[in-house]
Amino acid sequence: MKMMNCPLNGLRNISEFVHGGEVKEMPDPNSCSDKEWADYVFFSDNAISVVTEWWLHAPSGYWFIAERHTGSDEILKTYDPSVLFSERVEFSAPATEVKA
Amino acid sequence: MPFSLLKYGLNKDYPFEQHADLPKPTVLKSHYDVVIIGGGGHGVATAYYLAKYHGINNVAILEKSYLGGGNTARNTAVIRSNYLTSEGVKFYSESVKLFKELSNEFDFNIMYSQRGQLTLAHTDAAVRGFRQRAEVNKHFGGKTELIDPQQIRELVPTLNMNPADMPVLAGLWHMDGATARHDAVAWGYAKGATQRGVELHQLTEVTDVIVEQGKVTGVKTNRGNVSCGCVVQAVAGHSSLLAAKAGFKMPITTFPLQAMVTQPVKPFLDPLVSSPSLHCYVQQTGRGELVFGGGSDPYPLYSTRSTMDLKESLLANAVELFPFMANMRLMRQWAGLTDITSDYSPIMGLSPVDNYYLDAGWGTWGFKSTPICGKSMAEMVASGGKVPELIKPFSMDRFNSFRQVNEMGATAASH
Numbered sequence: 001m002k003m004m005n006c007p008l009n010g011l012r013n014i015s016e017f018v019h020g021g022e023v024k025e026m027p028d029p030n031s032c033s034d035k036e037w038a039d040y041v042f043f044s045d046n047a048i049s050v051v052t053e054w055w056l057h058a059p060s061g062y063w064f065i066a067e068r069h070t071g072s073d074e075i076l077k078t079y080d081p082s083v084l085f086s087e088r089v090e091f092s093a094p095a096t097e098v099k100a
Numbered sequence: 101m102p103f104s105l106l107k108y109g110l111n112k113d114y115p116f117e118q119h120a121d122l123p124k125p126t127v128l129k130s131h132y133d134v135v136i137i138g139g140g141g142h143g144v145a146t147a148y149y150l151a152k153y154h155g156i157n158n159v160a161i162l163e164k165s166y167l168g169g170g171n172t173a174r175n176t177a178v179i180r181s182n183y184l185t186s187e188g189v190k191f192y193s194e195s196v197k198l199f200k201e202l203s204n205e206f207d208f209n210i211m212y213s214q215r216g217q218l219t220l221a222h223t224d225a226a227v228r229g230f231r232q233r234a235e236v237n238k239h240f241g242g243k244t245e246l247i248d249p250q251q252i253r254e255l256v257p258t259l260n261m262n263p264a265d266m267p268v269l270a271g272l273w274h275m276d277g278a279t280a281r282h283d284a285v286a287w288g289y290a291k292g293a294t295q296r297g298v299e300l301h302q303l304t305e306v307t308d309v310i311v312e313q314g315k316v317t318g319v320k321t322n323r324g325n326v327s328c329g330c331v332v333q334a335v336a337g338h339s340s341l342l343a344a345k346a347g348f349k350m351p352i353t354t355f356p357l358q359a360m361v362t363q364p365v366k367p368f369l370d371p372l373v374s375s376p377s378l379h380c381y382v383q384q385t386g387r388g389e390l391v392f393g394g395g396s397d398p399y400p401l402y403s404t405r406s407t408m409d410l411k412e413s414l415l416a417n418a419v420e421l422f423p424f425m426a427n428m429r430l431m432r433q434w435a436g437l438t439d440i441t442s443d444y445s446p447i448m449g450l451s452p453v454d455n456y457y458l459d460a461g462w463g464t465w466g467f468k469s470t471p472i473c474g475k476s477m478a479e480m481v482a483s484g485g486k487v488p489e490l491i492k493p494f495s496m497d498r499f500n501s502f503r504q505v506n507e508m509g510a511t512a513a514s515h
């Protein structure tokens with residue numbers, strides 16, 4: 001069976017993994033147009049090339065990123081998503097007291 | 101006879117050339133009114149209806165490989181109309197009607213064989229879904245019923261009624277279910293189209309699409325450039341790649357779909373049998389072979405390789421349905437590239453580029469639609485881009501307005 005290198009669990013059978021789609025930047029759902037949202041949700045390049053994709057290692061519930069060639073099925077690298085999201089998310093709304 | 105056979109045997113030339121069905125390849129002209137990209141069933145059907153019913157025959161079909169060598173040659177030929185949505189059922193029912201008449205229309209046998217399709221429910225939810233499908237189907241004139249385990253036993257005595265410990269609760273019995281010889285469908289259309297003046301250019305790959313001021317004006321090929329009035333794109337698994345050349349994206353992902361066939365045995369199985377829960381369908385061909393198919397591969401890929409994993413998972417379930425098949429030998433296996441949409445319905449109609457028409461998103465279910473899709477596409481081309489009512493719900497724009505036509509449940513492992 002084909003194997004994939006999970007950044008958390010090492011080499012595992014491909015049947016343990018679930019494909020999650022191309023990595024794309026999500027538009028802000030509150031401000032983007034319907035067309036932009038549809039574009040994000042449904043439309044894709046679907047090209048023959050090296051593609052950066054989300055994958056899930058199902059038994060451990062761990063999401064990561066793989067770079068794979070969609071023509072040869074060669075998996076070039078896999079890494080933890082923190083590499084993409086290394087910046088800290090700042091919550092701008094000030095914490096307010098919740099009244100019962 | 102033996103003498104003439106011997107003569108043919110020693111002859112260096114192929115003796116039947118003068119009777120060939122398709123005209124010899126000609127030079128590629130510099131202009132056509134209509135260019136059809138893709139010489140699969142859909143492309144040649146569109147050309148046929150254009151020439152026969154609309155008198156438009158300055159048409160070139162450009163095929164990068166050979167006639168019908170794509171998914172048209174690779175599918176398992178299930179023809180049915182027992183879908184879920186009224187848009188879907190209406191559309192596919194028209195195709196079933198055309199298929200029944202196709203051998204007469206061509207004066208060429210496409211081996212249409214109506215033996216009914218039986219889909220198995222192993223859960224209450226599936227029974228509810230089947231009830232709805234039966235009603236929608238009957239409403240549009242189809243012959244579909246919900247049947248009980250006793251009726252299933254009578255239809256298919258060899259079926260294990262408790263496969264993989266998932267008892268069969270009911271069946272969707274679709275009497276219109278059929279198969280046809282897929283190659284013959286492509287040949288029949290190609291022959292009819294070329295006899296009426298359409299040119300079929302095999303080994304002619306479209307390498308780029310020429311768009312000027314938002315309108316298509318021609319295509320580039322490995323045999324030179326061709327200008328044209330309009331283009332119909334019918335390239336199945338390669339849809340997104342062609343669209344990219346024309347400058348837009350599609351809501352399509354390309355997945356391999358595999359199928360396989362056993363050695364021939366005596367006839368024992370009349371209906372087509374499918375189990376969505378077991379991701380598996382089985383049918384016996386006129387030659388006695390058993391054809392197995394299932395769902396697409398689990399992740400996108402542009403490769404028609406076959407995998408051991410799919411064989412193991414698919415055949416394990418097939419053997420659950422028919423345990424005595426465990427000792428049979430596989431003869432052939434293959435795969436095709438399927439263009440899957442997220443709602444499991446096709447994309448037919450206009451594109452963001454003027455005069456560039458789409459016939460795509462046929463995924464694992466588009467053989468059965470070959471006649472009606474070709475007829476509708478021809479109507480649209482002949483009217484200069486007026487989309488026929490029947491195919492309006494399947495525009496690519498439905499994804500922008502979130503009006504999908506959901507056929508996922510009715511497609512899953514039945515095609």
Ligand SMILES: Cc1cc2nc3c(=O)[nH]c(=O)nc-3n(C[C@H](O)[C@H](O)[C@H](O)COP(=O)(O)OP(=O)(O)OC[C@H]3O[C@@H](n4cnc5c(N)ncnc54)[C@H](O)[C@@H]3O)c2cc1C
Binds near residue numbers: 171307335
């Ligand atoms: C294993 C399998 C089983 C299936 N089972 C069923 C079934 O039981 N029932 C059903 O209804 N459907 C089934 N399908 C789906 C069905 O086969 C397809 O939807 C249908 O055949 C599509 O027809 P087409 O003419 O659009 O595509 P194709 O027959 O694939 O034709 C497209 C053609 O375009 C050509 N092309 C691509 N790029 C270019 C280019 N740049 N320039 C020129 N030419 C190009 C290709 O070479 C190809 O010949 C199955 C598919 C597979 C793979």
